[in-house]
Structure formats: structure tokens, C-alpha cells
Amino acid sequence: MADQKEKVLAKPKVGIYGFTGCAGDQLLIIHSEDHLLDLFNAVDIRSFVMASSKPIEQELDVALVEGSISTEEEKAHVKEIRSRAKVLVAIGNCAVSGGPQAMFAADGEFAQRLKQVYGETKFITDPVEATPIDAHITVDYYLPGCPISAPQTFALLSRLIHGASPDDYMHPVCHECKMNENRCFLVDKKFCLGSITAGGCGSACINVGLPCVGCWGPNRDGNFASVVKQLISYGIAYEDIMRRIRNYGGHKILQYIKDVKVR
Ligand code: SF4
Numbered sequence: 001m002a003d004q005k006e007k008v009l010a011k012p013k014v015g016i017y018g019f020t021g022c023a024g025d026q027l028l029i030i031h032s033e034d035h036l037l038d039l040f041n042a043v044d045i046r047s048f049v050m051a052s053s054k055p056i057e058q059e060l061d062v063a064l065v066e067g068s069i070s071t072e073e074e075k076a077h078v079k080e081i082r083s084r085a086k087v088l089v090a091i092g093n094c095a096v097s098g099g100p101q102a103m104f105a106a107d108g109e110f111a112q113r114l115k116q117v118y119g120e121t122k123f124i125t126d127p128v129e130a131t132p133i134d135a136h137i138t139v140d141y142y143l144p145g146c147p148i149s150a151p152q153t154f155a156l157l158s159r160l161i162h163g164a165s166p167d168d169y170m171h172p173v174c175h176e177c178k179m180n181e182n183r184c185f186l187v188d189k190k191f192c193l194g195s196i197t198a199g200g201c202g203s204a205c206i207n208v209g210l211p212c213v214g215c216w217g218p219n220r221d222g223n224f225a226s227v228v229k230q231l232i233s234y235g236i237a238y239e240d241i242m243r244r245i246r247n248y249g250g251h252k253i254l255q256y257i258k259d260v261k262v263r
């Protein structure tokens with residue numbers, strides 16, 4: 001009976017971790033005042049590097065992992081977290097795609113760039129080219145964003161806590177832009193990446209008159225070749241288009257642009 005009571009009252013154990021990035025996703029969670037008390041009531045936060053200096057590193061029901069993997073030490077750490085977590089969620093563009101720090105991914109010049117920036121200084125231990133966390137471990141769910149959005153994050157957590165599978169959000173930014181009844185930048189031959197960018201921001205930039213620069217990372221159903229071709233037809237240089245696409249596309253963008261051959 002006592003066991004049963006304990007089982008009913010047991011809160012899911014959650015750990016929130018940060019690797020290489022700006023920590024904006026952890027900050028978003030801390031700044032979600034409307035949801036924070038509900039979250040702390042519903043789950044047992046075991047580890048949250050930004051909020052507590054006393055982590056309890058044991059088995060976890062859910063691990064939320066932010067940031068790209070950019071050192072050998074981070075590689076080992078993310079694997080160790082995975083080994084303790086029943087469910088692991090990548091949160092934010094850096095964890096999902098590799099982030100801006102991976103914008104030159106696989107160009108063969110990582111070592112040279114590292115030297116250019118840091119010289120011979122060795123204060124970063126064993127740096128490696130930044131990669132998304134799923135280059136090293138299995139990820140169960142993805143929350144894109146730069147940073148993540150509170151509604152998507154708490155909807156996912158709520159579903160996980162109640163034993164349901166979270167929805168996979170498939171829509172690009174364009175979908176939200178249409179819902180918000182904005183005039184499309186492409187109609188005016190302007191440089192907008194909304195159709196190949198993962199949705200969830202509510203078309204925040206377009207709503208205030210700025211084109212999407214793709215900060216939520218690539219939308220997996222995006223037709224990259226077609227969009228590049230279209231933008232070139234507006235007189236925008238191929239190099240500028242690719243630079244912008246790669247800016248937030250991280251390491252993962254390589255799989256989406258491999259067939260883009262328009263020059
Ligand atoms: S303005 Fe940009 S995000 Fe909005 S519909 Fe056009 S291409 Fe898509």
C-alpha cells in the first residue's frame with residue numbers, strides 16, 4: 001500500500017542541461033513565470049545548471065538538453081546523461097541543428113579557425129567542430145527555436161508528464177505567417193527564409209516587418225533547392241543565400257542543401 005501511494009505521488013524526475021550555446025533556452029524556462037510554479041509542482045527538478053548549484057545526478061524520467069557538442073568532454077557528458085534518462089529532448093537550435101557555431105560545418109578549416117581566434121591558448125579542453133546532440137546520442141524529441149517558445153515547451157512537458165507522446169510540429173514559419181495575415185515578402189521579391197525554417201516562433205519577425213533569417217533552423221520538409229532558385233531569380237547572389245541559410249542551419253543543414261546545385 002505504501003509503495004502504491006509513493007507511486008501515485010511520485011513526480012517525474014527532470015534534469016535540464018546546457019552545453020555550448022548562449023543558454024537562452026534555459027533562460028526562457030526560468031523566465032516563464034506563468035508556468036514556473038506549475039512546473040515545479042508537477043515535476044521534481046533534479047538538475048538545472050542555471051537555477052541550482054546542487055544537482056542530484058541520478059536516474060531521470062526526462063532530460064532536456066540545450067547546446068551543441070563542442071568538446072570531447074561534452075561528448076562524454078551528453079552520453080552519460082543519455083544513459084540515465086528514459087526520455088531525452090533536444091531543446092533549442094544549437095542542440096537540434098548545431099547552431100550558429102556550426103555554420104561552417106565540414107569545410108575542413110575548423111583547426112585553422114580555432115587557431116585564428118584563440119591562437120595557442122589552451123583554455124578550451126579538446127575542442128571539436130560543433131555538432132547537434134543527435135550526432136552522438138539518440139534523441140527522442142526535438143524542440144527547435146532560438147530560443148525555444150514557452151507554449152511549445154510546456155505543451156511537450158505536459159504531455160510527457162502525463163504519459164502521452166508529444167506532437168511533432170511540422171509547419172514552417174510561412175504557415176504561421178499566413179495565419180497572421182502578413183503580406184508575403186516574396187511577393188515583393190524580398191529575401192525571406194520562412195518557407196524553409198521550422199515554425200514555432202509565430203512568425204515573430206515578419207509580424208513587425210522584418211524578413212525571416214531562419215533562426216529556428218531548417219524545416220525538414222523545406223524545398224531548399226526551389227527556394228534558392230527563386231531567390232536567385234530576384235537577383236540575390238547564391239553565396240549570400242547560402243551564407244544566410246547556413247547561419248542558423250548548423251551542422252544539420254548539410255543534409256538539406258546537398259542537392260542544391262543552382263549557381
Ligand atoms: S513573408 Fe516570409 S514567412 Fe511570410 S509567407 Fe512570405 S516567405 Fe513565408
Ligand code: SF4
Nearest residue numbers: 201205212213215216
Ligand atoms: S528569424 Fe524567422 S524563425 Fe527566427 S524568430 Fe524571426 S521569423 Fe521566427
